[in-house]
Amino acid sequence: MQLLEERILRDGKVRDGNVLKVDSFLNHQMDVTLFSEMAREFYRLFQTDNVTKILTIEASGIGMACITAQVFDCPVIFAKKSKTKNIAGDVYTSKVESFTHGGLYDIIVAKEFLKPEDRILIIDDFLANGAALMGLSSLVTDAGATLVGAGIAIEKTFQRGGELLRSQGMRIESLAKIKSMEGGKIQFC
Amino acid sequence: MQLLEERILRDGKVRDGNVLKVDSFLNHQMDVTLFSEMAREFYRLFQTDNVTKILTIEASGIGMACITAQVFDCPVIFAKKSKTKNIAGDVYTSKVESFTHGGLYDIIVAKEFLKPEDRILIIDDFLANGAALMGLSSLVTDAGATLVGAGIAIEKTFQRGGELLRSQGMRIESLAKIKSMEGGKIQFC
Numbered sequence: 001m002q003l004l005e006e007r008i009l010r011d012g013k014v015r016d017g018n019v020l021k022v023d024s025f026l027n028h029q030m031d032v033t034l035f036s037e038m039a040r041e042f043y044r045l046f047q048t049d050n051v052t053k054i055l056t057i058e059a060s061g062i063g064m065a066c067i068t069a070q071v072f073d074c075p076v077i078f079a080k081k082s083k084t085k086n087i088a089g090d091v092y093t094s095k096v097e098s099f100t101h102g103g104l105y106d107i108i109v110a111k112e113f114l115k116p117e118d119r120i121l122i123i124d125d126f127l128a129n130g131a132a133l134m135g136l137s138s139l140v141t142d143a144g145a146t147l148v149g150a151g152i153a154i155e156k157t158f159q160r161g162g163e164l165l166r167s168q169g170m171r172i173e174s175l176a177k178i179k180s181m182e183g184g185k186i187q188f189c
Numbered sequence: 190m191q192l193l194e195e196r197i198l199r200d201g202k203v204r205d206g207n208v209l210k211v212d213s214f215l216n217h218q219m220d221v222t223l224f225s226e227m228a229r230e231f232y233r234l235f236q237t238d239n240v241t242k243i244l245t246i247e248a249s250g251i252g253m254a255c256i257t258a259q260v261f262d263c264p265v266i267f268a269k270k271s272k273t274k275n276i277a278g279d280v281y282t283s284k285v286e287s288f289t290h291g292g293l294y295d296i297i298v299a300k301e302f303l304k305p306e307d308r309i310l311i312i313d314d315f316l317a318n319g320a321a322l323m324g325l326s327s328l329v330t331d332a333g334a335t336l337v338g339a340g341i342a343i344e345k346t347f348q349r350g351g352e353l354l355r356s357q358g359m360r361i362e363s364l365a366k367i368k369s370m371e372g373g374k375i376q377f378c
Contacts, residue, residue, distance in 0.1 A: 066219060080248070
């Protein structure tokens with residue numbers, strides 16, 4: 001998606017350890033006008049898939065997911081990163097390794113919001129090693145729901161998570177695919 | 190706001206410890222159609238205040254904040270709950286005591302996204318003891334920006350945070366104000 005790629009080139013910053021900082025428009029400050037354009041693109045890609053719910057993970061996926069859900073006219077569920085006393089009863093849970101923060105954490109979704117008849121579109125801001133996407137996908141499988149696919153803002157293809165998950169049959173649509181950030185220079189596929 | 194009050198009565202559940210569970214439409218599963226109506230109401234209340242940015246706190250405020258920002262045609266910033274390696278450089282920081290999770294945590298916003306010329310509207314899902322709102326407000330003050338006010342989905346007036354902050358001059362507009370949940374029965378102001 002040209003608009004997103006241009007924005008990454010203009011405002012993205014490459015940091016040590018293959019970190020791409022896009023926090024001026026994607027995941028700290030959020031440009032909701034850009035999100036609307038991205039939502040329209042996700043709709044173009046998945047409009048015939050009868051999506052009933054959008055699933056994302058806190059925190060930075062939530063904004064994009066909500067604006068995308070407006071276009072699909074469906075609710076959003078966000079997986080929570082730890083069990084709080086506000087979530088009573090049964091939950092689906094999965095473990096995720098964090099690329100940004102390091103370490104393992106649990107993600108959970110209340111069972112009442114993921115049903116076998118649901119057709120789930122996952123929306124998230126980044127795909128790198130695929131850990132979050134694998135965790136979310138396993139929640140969908142545990143619920144017996146159908147995973148329609150995943151809509152990702154930025155995929156770092158050199159980190160191979162997308163390659164692995166696609167080889168397992170997951171449909172992944174990434175709006176910007178970065179093949180290299182070597183020397184601080186961003187190159188798209 | 191009648192639509193929200195009706196939804197709370199229909200789908201909200203009162204739990205021990207004055208916890209109101211609204212996770213079927215507000216903060217786990219999110220009804221973005223309801224959020225659009227709430228956004229329009231926030232706009233009606235704050236439309237003449239020249240809001241330049243909406244500030245919220247991760248995670249459950251982000252969806253409402255983004256959909257509200259579409260109506261105000263401005264960006265969102267969400268305060269993060271701990272320092273990650275994605276946030277380099279200078280940040281404003283404040284301490285917040287969590288009602289839901291217990292304990293103290295830091296909230297941070299990168300200085301580059303809060304400027305003295307900004308006119309900030311805070312959006313959040315709950316106002317109870319006011320801790321999150323105080324923390325967010327102090328970030329705005331530290332930046333020398335102007336706090337236009339706060340738009341809250343659900344205020345528990347019996348927990349007094351709103352009363353305290355209004356007495357200090359903060360403008361707070363809550364779309365549903367709950368004065369009592371005694372015996373599991375929700376009563377609005």
